[in-house]
Amino acid sequence: MTTTPTPRIAIIGAGPGGLTCARILQRHGVPVTVYDGETGPEARNQGGTLDLHEDNGQVALRDAGLLDEFFRLSRPEGQEMRQMDPTGKILFHHIPDEGERFKPEIDRGDLRDLLLNSLQPGTVRWGHTLESVDGPAEGPRQLHFADGTTIEADLVIGADGAWSKVRRAISDAPPQYSGISFLEAWFHDVESQHPDIAELVGQGGAAAADGRRGLFAQRNSGDHVRVYIIQRVTADWITDAGLTIQDTDGIRALLLERYRDWSPRLRRLLTTNDGLYVHRPIYALPVPHTWDHNPTVTLLGDAAHLMPPLGVGVNLAMLDAGELALAIVNSNTIDDAIHTYEKTMLPRSTHTQQLLEHGAEELLSTELPDFATDDTH
Structure with a gap:
């Protein structure tokens, strides 16, 4: 960043998207703080397993300098897929080739630990449940937390998922x-x-x-x-x-x-x-989900484009995170960075939202998807 003084950047949400963004910013010497409502990294089970795709999630991990470590932790054998009918008859069986790395699996907890351990100590402020964002659009913004504390930020990044509190500052669209x-x-x-x-x-x-x-x-x-x-x-x-x-x-x-x-x-x-x-x-979220440009607030991942769970959510969140972080690094102002980021992210997310608008119904379909080549599954 060439802006002086150094902008205060607050990321809300310590999921894969928020942590990826923080890691890439720190890798380029940009200070950032992540706020999360959980009491600590072990507060709850992080959920199941994720497939990180070569053309989005892995791109972000490469920018974060963590791709080799991801491959060490991942399970390429997890790319195996079986499709059956209700009698249990196997209709389709994909067995990954030796060395196949298009979308290896990793447990959510392992991915979050990988990202957390890559950050400078104290980057994540646990026990900070965001209640609201206010202040003038041009900044600084005030972030109000459930414990009664308030902090100021020059950029607020909403990486706080489906029920994002940051989203309310720029969009009134409910999931x-x-x-x-x-x-x-x-x-x-x-x-x-x-x-x-x-x-x-x-x-x-x-x-x-x-x-x-x-x-x-x-x-x-x-x-x-x-x-x-x-x-x-x-x-x-x-x-x-x-x-x-x-x-x-x-x-x-x-x-x-x-x-x-x-x-x-x-x-x-x-x-x-x-x-x-x-x-x-x-x-x-409604399709498409867009908002008017704001010079001090933006969104990534599910906060920006919550979609049915068809294998793209975390991958897009991490791709968003990487592109936003690099836009901040390479722009003269926060406003310029948000313009650069949203110019790519919003059309991409709109296109994907349109493709997956009724995607939840696909999970019940008897039609046979091509798991080996369809990157939406």
Whole structure:
């Protein structure tokens, strides 16, 4: 940056997008602080596994100087994919070639640790839940946190996900329920405790659908499997059935009824899980989601373009992050940097949003996708 004094840059959200942006800025000597509402890096389980694509997520990691370390941590065997019908018959089976690196898998927790450990100590301020952003559009901006503290920033980057508080400063668009919900089930020590599921899923993922319901099972590191039970239902389908998310037996009985025509082998993915289910209704931002240019606030990742979970979310967040960081590094002013970044990001995200607008429905489709070549899956 050539601007004097040095601009105060605040990134909200310590997910892959926010941390990638911070890493690349620091790599070029630009000071930055990341604020996150969680109490610390171990506050919660970070979720399942991600495939980082050669043409977006890996590009950002290369700019961050972390690509070789990513390859060391990743699981190229996780690119295996099986598509089945509800009887359990395999319709499609992709086995990755030796050395294939187009979209190797990495656990979310491992990716976040990789990024966190690359930052200067103290970069992330934990326990800072953002409540609102105000102040004049030309800055400085005031960030108000739930603990009563307020800080000033010359640039606020919203990397705070689906329910972004930063987004409210430049857009009033709310995420909308897609009509599709995921119910997540976990399986631990699968090789010894669930060997049939381990064999069914293989080293990557296995999917099946009948047009109304679907299952997607995915191998994680550490001998774990996560299963996503996919249904076209109301967002409150569990309470509508008179149940709570803690009522594992009641939910299991309901699922067994809804998937009664599926093979017993696939139905085991519904009911032999370890622990409680996790409810994940799928939301997306209106298509397209754009906003008027603001000289002190911008967005990346799900905060900017929340879409159905079809393998592009984290990849686009990290690509956004890298492009924004480099625009800041190479621009004379923050305003110029935002113009440069949004000139590329907004058309790209609009195009992808349009491609995936009804993508949640694809998760239930009986049509066979080409997992080997289609980079939207």
